[in-house]
Amino acid sequence: xxxxxxxxxxxxxxxxxxxxxxxxxxxxxxxxxxxxxxxxxxxxxxxxxxxxxxxxxxxxxxxxxxxxxxxxxxxxxxxxxxxxxxxxxxxxxxxxxxxxxxx
Amino acid sequence: xxxxxxxxxxxxxxxxxxxxxxxxxxxxxxxxxxxxxxxxxxxxxxxxxxxxxxxxxxxxxxxxxxxxxxxxxxxxxxxxxxxxxxxxxxxxxxxxxxxxxxxxxxxxxxxxxxxxxxxxxxxxxxxxxxxxxxxxxxxxxxxxxxxxxxxxxxxxxxxxxxxxxxxxxxxxxxxxxxxxxxxxxxxxxxxxxxxxxxxxxxxxxxxxxxxxxxxxxxxxxxxxxxxxxxxxxxxxxxxxxxxxxxxxxxxxxxxxxxxxxxxx
Numbered sequence: 001x002x003x004x005x006x007x008x009x010x011x012x013x014x015x016x017x018x019x020x021x022x023x024x025x026x027x028x029x030x031x032x033x034x035x036x037x038x039x040x041x042x043x044x045x046x047x048x049x050x051x052x053x054x055x056x057x058x059x060x061x062x063x064x065x066x067x068x069x070x071x072x073x074x075x076x077x078x079x080x081x082x083x084x085x086x087x088x089x090x091x092x093x094x095x096x097x098x099x100x101x102x103x
Numbered sequence: 104x105x106x107x108x109x110x111x112x113x114x115x116x117x118x119x120x121x122x123x124x125x126x127x128x129x130x131x132x133x134x135x136x137x138x139x140x141x142x143x144x145x146x147x148x149x150x151x152x153x154x155x156x157x158x159x160x161x162x163x164x165x166x167x168x169x170x171x172x173x174x175x176x177x178x179x180x181x182x183x184x185x186x187x188x189x190x191x192x193x194x195x196x197x198x199x200x201x202x203x204x205x206x207x208x209x210x211x212x213x214x215x216x217x218x219x220x221x222x223x224x225x226x227x228x229x230x231x232x233x234x235x236x237x238x239x240x241x242x243x244x245x246x247x248x249x250x251x252x253x254x255x256x257x258x259x260x261x262x263x264x265x266x267x268x269x270x271x272x273x274x275x276x277x278x279x280x281x282x283x284x285x286x287x288x289x290x291x292x293x294x295x296x297x298x299x300x301x302x303x304x305x306x307x308x309x310x311x312x313x314x315x316x317x318x319x320x321x322x323x324x325x326x327x328x329x330x331x332x333x334x335x336x337x338x339x340x341x342x343x344x345x346x347x348x349x350x351x352x353x354x355x356x357x358x359x360x361x362x363x364x365x366x367x
Contacts, residue, residue, distance in 0.1 A: 008298060008322065029252070041140075059142040068160035068250075073183065075147075077155040078140045090137050091155035094144035095183065102143070 003027060003036055003046065016050040028069045035074065035098070037067055043074060045098065055102040074098055127187035128153075128179060147185040159250075161202035178209075191224075201248035201255050206273040208255055210235070210246045219246045221257060223273045233276035235269075253296035262287045268299055268323075280323050289318050299323040 002019045006012070016034065023039040033045045041059035046052070059078055068075040079091040131149040134141035149155070156176060160183075178191040178200070194200075196212040198219060207224040217237040222229050235246040235257065247260035248271065255271040256279070265282040279299060289304035302318045 006320075008295065008300070010322075041142075057142050057144060059144070060139045066158050068158065070160065070162070070183070075158065075160055075183070077158050078134075078137070078144075079155065080137045080140045086154060088153050089149070089151040091149060091153070092131060092134050092137070092141060092146040093148035093155055093158055093181065094134070094141050095147050095185075096142075096144040100143065 003034055005048065005050070014050065016046045016048070017053055026067050028067060030069050033098075035067070035069060037076075041078075043067070043096070056098065056100050057096045058102045069098065072098060125177065125190040127189050129187055130181075130185050145185070147183070148179070148181040148188045150188075156197075157200065159200050159202040159207060161207055162204035198246060199248050201250050201271075203250060203255050208232075208248055208271050210248060210257070221246070221271065221276055223271070225273050230274070232271070232274060233269075235276075238282075247291070249291040251292070251294040253294045256292050256294050256299075258292055259288065260291065262289065262304065264288075266301075268292055268294075270294065283323065285321070286319075297324065 001022055001024050002015045002017055003024065004013045004015045006014070024036050025039050026037040028035045029048070032048055034048055035043060035045050035056070036053075037043050040061040042055065043057040044053035045056050046054070056074065060080065066076055073095045074097075075093065075095050077091060077093045079086055082090070128148065128150045131146045134144075134146045134149075175193060176195065176197050177193045178197075179188040180191055181188040194209065194211065198210040198212060200207060200209045202208065205225060209222045209224070210219050211222070213220055213234075219235045220231050221233050221235065222231050224230075237244045243261050244259055244263065245261045246257055248255050248257055253270070257269045257271050257276065259266055264287055265284065266288040267281045267283070268279045270277040270279050279294070286303040286305040289302035292299050292301040294300070300320065300322050302320050305317050305319075
């Protein structure tokens with residue numbers, strides 16, 4: 001799976017990076033970058049023009065819900081279910097800088 | 104909604120504000136006990152006795168995110184920079200919510216199972232801006248909201264045939280396309296102010312029921328708005344170069360609760 005670009009009027013489809021054996025479940029486009037969430041718990045950014053994805057955030061296998069973007073940060077919520085049960089108090093709304101890089 | 108809890112962070116216990124307002128949720132100091140789930144992100148909201156159901160982002164005063172607590176759901180607002188989360192109101196029949204730079208929009212069930220209402224909150228003033236109705240032959244239906252480059256769009260996210268799309272504004276629902284002919288709606292729509300983009304699934308599930316077998320990305324262009332409610336103008340569908348993969352409003356309700364805000 002990868003992320004591709006195509007003109008709104010149609011035409012050739014251009015991958016932004018080579019296909020990878022990953023699952024992508026949300027894509028946000030803003031400015032010059034495309035942010036995507038790779039299941040289960042990673043966020044990457046890649047230029048609209050293509051290139052090597054930058055690793056923005058890494059968590060653990062979770063039930064991430066939604067991803068929002070403004071000029072500075074990404075916002076989403078995380079939780080870690082205990083078995084099949086999602087416990088109260090194990091849910092957070094979090095923020096990470098859109099320029100962040102996972103070491 | 105629980106109104107008491109342990110002494111730890113985020114519990115809604117303590118001295119309750121007057122009326123049906125609920126106390127703010129103190130900001131978490133960390134992601135404990137699930138620090139690993141947050142990675143290098145900063146926790147800006149949480150509660151020791153609740154679940155985060157969904158979040159939305161607005162731009163007012165640095166923006167806010169809203170969240171709901173399970174069982175008895177409620178909306179809370181917290182600054183993007185963190186701090187205590189302020190209770191907004193209970194949302195017992197919440198279906199979905201989403202924000203844009205102007206408003207927070209809510210979809211709620213009504214007593215009529217075939218009708219849902221859509222509201223907009225601007226500066227703690229809430230207005231019902233319209234309703235959605237179940238008109239297709241689908242067994243199940245829903246009204247979902249999605250934020251696009253040109254604002255929030257309402258649609259049915261349960262893979263319907265003959266889907267309809269509306270632009271959600273602080274004052275009204277604007278029908279963009281009604282009963283679009285095609286296959287099964289396969290994705291949340293994108294909208295740039297002129298065109299809608301979404302995928303069709305055909306069939307909706309593959310042989311083992313695990314997901315769509317074929318998808319096609321399409322745009323819905325031209326004047327997709329009906330010339331009048333009674334005589335909708337057919338929308339024009341422009342299949343793209345397919346990228347097949349395998350796989351009349353009530354008055355505004357003003358908030359008066361001094362501690363937070365609420366409807367009356």
